[in-house]
Amino acid sequence: MAMxxxxxxxxxxxxxxxxxxxxxxxxxxxSAFGGPAAHLGYFRNEFVLHRRWLGxxxxxxxxxxxxxxxGPASSQVGFCLGLLRGQGLAGGCAAWLGFTLPSALILFACxxxxxxxxxxxxxxxxxxxxxxxxxxxAHAVWGMARSLAPDGPRAGxxxxxxxxxxxxxxxFGQVAAIGAGALAGMWLxxxxxxxxxxxxxxxxxxxxxxxxxxxxFGLLLAAAVLPGRAASPEMSIFGAFYRAGALVxxxxxxxxxxxxxxxxxxxxVAADRFLAGYGVAQAVPGPLFTFAAYLGAGIxxxxxxxxxxxxxxxxxxxxxxxxxxxxxPFWRRFRSWPKAQHAVRGANAAVVGILGAALYDxxxxxxxxxxxxxxVALAGFLLLTIWKLPPLAVVVLxxxxxxxxxxxx
Numbered sequence: 194m195a196m197x198x199x200x201x202x203x204x205x206x207x208x209x210x211x212x213x214x215x216x217x218x219x220x221x222x223x224s225a226f227g228g229p230a231a232h233l234g235y236f237r238n239e240f241v242l243h244r245r246w247l248g249x250x251x252x253x254x255x256x257x258x259x260x261x262x263x264g265p266a267s268s269q270v271g272f273c274l275g276l277l278r279g280q281g282l283a284g285g286c287a288a289w290l291g292f293t294l295p296s297a298l299i300l301f302a303c304x305x306x307x308x309x310x311x312x313x314x315x316x317x318x319x320x321x322x323x324x325x326x327x328x329x330x331a332h333a334v335w336g337m338a339r340s341l342a343p344d345g346p347r348a349g350x351x352x353x354x355x356x357x358x359x360x361x362x363x364x365f366g367q368v369a370a371i372g373a374g375a376l377a378g379m380w381l382x383x384x385x386x387x388x389x390x391x392x393x394x395x396x397x398x399x400x401x402x403x404x405x406x407x408x409x410f411g412l413l414l415a416a417a418v419l420p421g422r423a424a425s426p427e428m429s430i431f432g433a434f435y436r437a438g439a440l441v442x443x444x445x446x447x448x449x450x451x452x453x454x455x456x457x458x459x460x461x462v463a464a465d466r467f468l469a470g471y472g473v474a475q476a477v478p479g480p481l482f483t484f485a486a487y488l489g490a491g492i493x494x495x496x497x498x499x500x501x502x503x504x505x506x507x508x509x510x511x512x513x514x515x516x517x518x519x520x521x522p523f524w525r526r527f528r529s530w531p532k533a534q535h536a537v538r539g540a541n542a543a544v545v546g547i548l549g550a551a552l553y554d555x556x557x558x559x560x561x562x563x564x565x566x567x568x569v570a571l572a573g574f575l576l577l578t579i580w581k582l583p584p585l586a587v588v589v590l591x592x593x594x595x596x597x598x599x600x601x602x
């Protein structure tokens with residue numbers, strides 16, 4: 194990514210300490226409700242608009258890269274943001290840990306028998322959180338459309354990407370939309386972009402990328418040949434969750450059938466307990482992949498619940514993080530080529546269309562049940578867009594209003 198962070202007039206990438214990065218992402222991990230599309234909206238508010246760590250196009254580049262790769266896209270974007278801001282792997286790990294820890298701890302507690310959310314007030318609060326996601330994603334789509342699809346050709350690419358995702362669906366639709374956007378950008382944008390510097394990549398960073406890629410495939414091969422019940426319980430858990438995490442395209446929900454095959458069909462976790470944990474995972478902030486902590490605690494009979502949860506959590510995230518760590522330096526080099534800039538601009542416009550499709554399904558369809566829900570979601574959108582309230586304040590106001598409407602009406 195060639196563009197330096199916007200908060201640094203000297204043109205050099207600024208660096209934050211590991212603890213500062215962890216604290217920033219911990220706050221997001223405690224407040225980022227609504228699933229992957231909403232997470233990308235929260236990240237945009239925090240790091241593009243508020244902290245100005247990077248520009249709109251650079252952020253969209255990261256989103257496009259992570260949409261291409263298997264794994265949880267929002268967690269991969271957060272990992273990349275920490276990696277770039279911390280100028281090293283420690284920053285990326287701090288960002289991942291801060292964003293992941295809150296929901297992982299909640300799900301671990303639920304696996305140990307903590308009371309599940311129940312009752313009318315809890316249900317109303319959860320509904321209000323879904324309405325927050327509508328406002329946050331709509332705000333992100335609106336802002337990114339103005340920056341990344343400001344003219345007729347790129348707006349057309351965004352609309353075409355939205356149509357591809359709607360009609361094709363799933364992982365194939367997302368990857369096809371970004372690929373088609375890149376090709377259309379190359380064709381429509383000829384002669385409009387100049388070369389940019391490739392950024393501070395070095396031969397050492399490329400060597401690290403190769404090591405990460407080799408580690409990804411090596412672990413995948415080892416996980417593939419592990420029997421369902423290896424001699425070591427730890428190896429069995431790691432192999433099952435690594436296999437699931439390595440084969441997921443298209444977001445957290447896609448991992449559910451893979452996890453079901455690994456833990457329910459093998460008899461590790463009962464089907465009703467699996468579904469109960471999935472319901473809790475929908476209600477907590479942060480990435481859906483932290484469902485692995487719930488499952489790992491439940492199957493860690495020979496290792497202890499905490500050990501099982503940690504192994505499962507690390508194993509399911511590790512493949513996606515290894516892949517994005519391996520791809521990022523080469524992506525930055527690719528981004529510096531003149532022809533590639535046209536492709537990236539088209540891919541960025543396609544990202545707007547993909548988020549627009551996600552705004553409708555699953556965000557809108559799962560949250561807006563009637564006219565009063567639409568009014569509350571619109572109010573949250575206006576609070577973010579017109580009055581520019583901090584996202585956390587909007588979360589509190591929309592949850593209160595949405596929950597109150599659910600109870601009273």
